[in-house]
Amino acid sequence: xLLPQTKERExxxxxxxxxxxxxxxLVVALISSSLITNYKNLHxxxxxxxxLLVAFSIYFILYLIYSGFDxxxxxxxxxxxxxxxxxxxxxxxxxxxxxYSLVLITIENLHDINTQYGLKNGDxxxxxxxxxxxxxxxxxxxxxxPLGHIKGGDFIIGLxxxxxxYNTMVELLSLKSGEFKVxxxxxxxxxxxxxxxYSSELNYMVENLFELQEKNxxxxxxxxxxxxxxxxxESYIINAINDKSIMVATQDVFEDKEAIYKECFVKLxxxxxxxxxxKRYMKVINKLGLSVAFDLIVLEHAVKNYADNDNIYxxxxxxxxxxxxxxxxxxxxLLKDNSGVRKNIMFILSEQEYYSHTSRFNSILNALxxxxxxxxxxxxxxxxxxxxxxxxxxxxxxxxxSYYSKGIKDKKNNSIMSGFNTMAxxxxxxxxxxxxxxxxxxxxxxxxxxxxxxxxxxxxxxxxI
Numbered sequence: 031x032l033l034p035q036t037k038e039r040e041x042x043x044x045x046x047x048x049x050x051x052x053x054x055x056l057v058v059a060l061i062s063s064s065l066i067t068n069y070k071n072l073h074x075x076x077x078x079x080x081x082l083l084v085a086f087s088i089y090f091i092l093y094l095i096y097s098g099f100d101x102x103x104x105x106x107x108x109x110x111x112x113x114x115x116x117x118x119x120x121x122x123x124x125x126x127x128x129x130y131s132l133v134l135i136t137i138e139n140l141h142d143i144n145t146q147y148g149l150k151n152g153d154x155x156x157x158x159x160x161x162x163x164x165x166x167x168x169x170x171x172x173x174x175x176p177l178g179h180i181k182g183g184d185f186i187i188g189l190x191x192x193x194x195x196y197n198t199m200v201e202l203l204s205l206k207s208g209e210f211k212v213x214x215x216x217x218x219x220x221x222x223x224x225x226x227x228y229s230s231e232l233n234y235m236v237e238n239l240f241e242l243q244e245k246n247x248x249x250x251x252x253x254x255x256x257x258x259x260x261x262x263x264e265s266y267i268i269n270a271i272n273d274k275s276i277m278v279a280t281q282d283v284f285e286d287k288e289a290i291y292k293e294c295f296v297k298l299x300x301x302x303x304x305x306x307x308x309k310r311y312m313k314v315i316n317k318l319g320l321s322v323a324f325d326l327i328v329l330e331h332a333v334k335n336y337a338d339n340d341n342i343y344x345x346x347x348x349x350x351x352x353x354x355x356x357x358x359x360x361x362x363x364l365l366k367d368n369s370g371v372r373k374n375i376m377f378i379l380s381e382q383e384y385y386s387h388t389s390r391f392n393s394i395l396n397a398l399x400x401x402x403x404x405x406x407x408x409x410x411x412x413x414x415x416x417x418x419x420x421x422x423x424x425x426x427x428x429x430x431x432s433y434y435s436k437g438i439k440d441k442k443n444n445s446i447m448s449g450f451n452t453m454a455x456x457x458x459x460x461x462x463x464x465x466x467x468x469x470x471x472x473x474x475x476x477x478x479x480x481x482x483x484x485x486x487x488x489x490x491x492x493x494x495i
Contacts, residue, residue: 032164033174034104034111041103108156108179116178120188121232123176131193131225133200134239135163137183138218142260146317147215158212159219160185166206170199186236193225209433214382216313220246258304264318267311270298271320274327277305278335280343283462283484291376291482293344293464296328325351326360332375333368344376344406349385352377352394365401372402378429380408384415388422396424406462411450420454427482428454429462435485438463438471448478455479 103115111119124130137143137159144152160177163185167175176188189196200221207219222242224235258266270276277299283291298306315324325347336343351357365371377398385391395405404426410416412431420428430447437443451461466472466485475483 032110032160032177034109034177036174037103037111105179107153108160108185110160110185111176111178113178113180116176116180116186116188117232119176119178120186123188123190124226124230124232124235127190128230129190129192129226131189131191131196131223132235132239133187133189133196134222134236134243135159135185135187135203136220136222136243138220139216140183143215143217145260147213151213151215155212155215155217156183159183159210159217162210163187163203166203167199180236186239192227193223196223216309222246258310263306263310264314266300266304266306267298267314268318268320270300270306271315271323271327273301274330275299275301276327276331278328278331281484282488283344283464283482284488285482289341291342291344291484293378293484294328294332294346296345321348322351322354322357326357329361329364329375333364333371336371336374339374342374342376342404344378344404346408347377347379349379349381349391352379352398353385353391358394358397361398362401365398365403373404375402376404376406376426378406378408379419381415382413384418388419392423399424399426410454411446417450420450420457420459425459427460427462429464429482430480432465435463435465435471438466438474444474444478447480451478451480455481 102112104110105112110116120130120132137155140152140155143155156179160179164177167173167187172189177185179185200223204219204221207217210217210219220243222239224238224242226235228238229235275298277297279295279297280292281295282289283293296308298311300306315321328345329347332343332345352361365375399405405423406427406429407416407419407423407425408429409431410420410428411434416428416431419425428450430450434443434447438447447463454461460481462482462484463475463480464484466475466483467487469487471485472483472487
């Protein structure tokens with residue numbers, strides 16, 4: 031439970047206790063008066079006292095209730111401190127602790143979430159982000175820290191100590207947030223940090239946080255992707271698919287020291303030469319129901335460009351497309367008409383929801399495999415679906431989720447990966463890991479006997495050799 035929720039419960043308990051005190055006093059007064067006087071002959075003064083006590087108690091209880099409504103500690107949506115209470119809390123903390131840091135956590139795409147997925151999903155995103163941030167810091171052994179929602183998608187956290195103590199932690203939070211989703215909705219989170227070395231005035235510290243955030247945005251805009259209006263983005267994507275305007279880059283996948291696969295990374299090219307990456311277009315494609323058309327374009331490109339090539343080209347295909355009759359019939363025609371592409375194409379499949387008609391799904395996959403397509407299930411170890419498909423489907427390979435590749439040096443992750451690795455290989459299924467970025471991670475992957483290894487480190491190593 032977060033500190034704001036704990037404080038809210040404490041506050042309500044104290045309020046209830048104060049409300050109950052007059053009632054308790056009234057009972058005691060009545061009993062005392064009855065004992066002092068003869069219970070058969072109650073004096074007139076008893077009734078006056080009773081009336082006064084009842085009137086005073088009612089007034090006092092009503093006053094406490096209404097004053098309680100004026101003081102609200104937590105928000106109903108995010109369950110974090112309100113801005114007013116957070117500011118009063120932080121002012122006291124800064125005054126008492128002297129060395130103090132503030133962290134600004136921002137949901138950059140909250141407006142887009144509200145617009146595209148509705149306000150309910152926007153509200154849920156606020157709550158889930160607050161919960162995720164609380165869990166993140168708790169895992170870093172930081173407990174009972176103030177967390178408040180100040181506006182829009184902006185939260186502020188107070189931490190005791192200088193910012194140097196938390197810089198790395200905040201940077202890692204931003205990096206780890208890249209995989210954070212709410213109901214499969216991508217959530218973009220950024221962070222900035224300042225401390226009392228800048229100013230001991232809360233308002234100046236908060237202003238500095240937003241200035242730092244703006245600087246970070248300018249850097250991202252300078253080196254990142256251009257902002258595009260959502261309706262304009264949809265138009266770009268529809269036109270690119272209609273024109274079959276795609277660009278494909280590849281990265282080698284190694285078995286031992288030999289590059290055996292090439293994973294394809296598809297970008298869309300707009301009419302005015304803008305380049306759209308998967309993070310920008312996939313959500314829109316799914317929303318517009320264009321996944322079948324898009325997957326067919328990618329498959330056609332692979333068949334036409336990589337036929338009679340010794341390499342195996344791995345493309346990401348939606349499982350829903352594979353189960354679609356239009357895609358399936360067209361894919362079979364392409365593969366039959368281009369016999370040189372046999373064993374040159376691999377489909378990488380990943381989905382959140384488990385498809386229960388596995389016998390039908392398996393027969394489709396086997397039909398594709400008979401035409402020379404290799405099948406890989408992605409995100410092993412991240413979703414229950416990937417494990418069930420490993421168990422129930424006839425496939426050629428499984429690829430570990432990027433969570434495990436990034437945390438390959440963690441012994442707990444190693445145990446899980448070793449278990450999945452053994453399970454897959456005993457079934458005659460190859461294992462694959464991506465995002466290997468340094469020599470230490472490469473050595474661990476080799477010791478675990480993972481069949482296929484992919485990453486920038488190996489690609490750079492190949493170029494050096």
